[in-house]
Amino acid sequence: MAKRKSLRTDDCPVARAVDLVGDRWSMLIIRDAMDGISRFGDFQRNLGVARNILSDRLSALVEDGLLAVQPASDGSAYQEYVLTSSGESLFPAIVALRQWGERHLFAPGEAHSILVEKGTGKRVSAMLPHDHEGKVLKATHTVVKKLAAK
């Protein structure tokens, strides 16, 4: 199989983003890390993914600076994978995918998980892009503009 084309030097931020996390397992590892999972075995059990694939994806996420490896917080011999500041900043992307999934990929009344505020238990409300007047923006209201190097 040919090596995939790299999008790392693309001038579109979406292309560079999916080059790093445009992979089902990478995104679900980030989701799990946000839920507090940090050990290889726990990721493996929760995702049901093959160990070699998990190992590959964790290494890539560390190399790309989304996860950091640190000694286990309980003093055991385990390693822990924790989100870096860059990895944590993917929260809006995870929320957006979740909210799209909630709305479009479940039958009415079908069981699914929801995201709630820890303190109050209130459901996290829909996150949408807004224009400068506070109106909801759709793709058709926007345009992509190239910005030259400074």
Added chain:
Amino acid sequence: MAKRKSLRTDDCPVARAVDLVGDRWSMLIIRDAMDGISRFGDFQRNLGVARNILSDRLSALVEDGLLAVQPASDGSAYQEYVLTSSGESLFPAIVALRQWGERHLFAPGEAHSILVEKGTGKRVSAMLPHDHEGKVLKATHTVVKKLAAK
């Protein structure tokens, strides 16, 4: 290669979402469709992806109800791929990935594209999840809760 595990019946909306769009090309096809691209050859040229991969991803997106096929708007023999309402609703996910990419994947001053409002040219501001009091929510302020079937 073993067939990938299906996440389609998972009770996590993030898992179901990445089952459909957790693939670099699928997400970039959706991005291009939001930018107005609709023909096979135009997707192919813009993405630089192999025709068989593009064909496979377009078919899957049609099958999953994110794109619809229709006769060309100019009356020619071409087919056009257009976003369905479900596909259009991925706009916040694309915006979130873009904004993460803009912030974390470019060197200071490096050339990149930005998203602006069509009418005013103003840059689309950061989209973040907020709690019920309007404060920005981080992953650590939230928790995933299972919701039973109704």
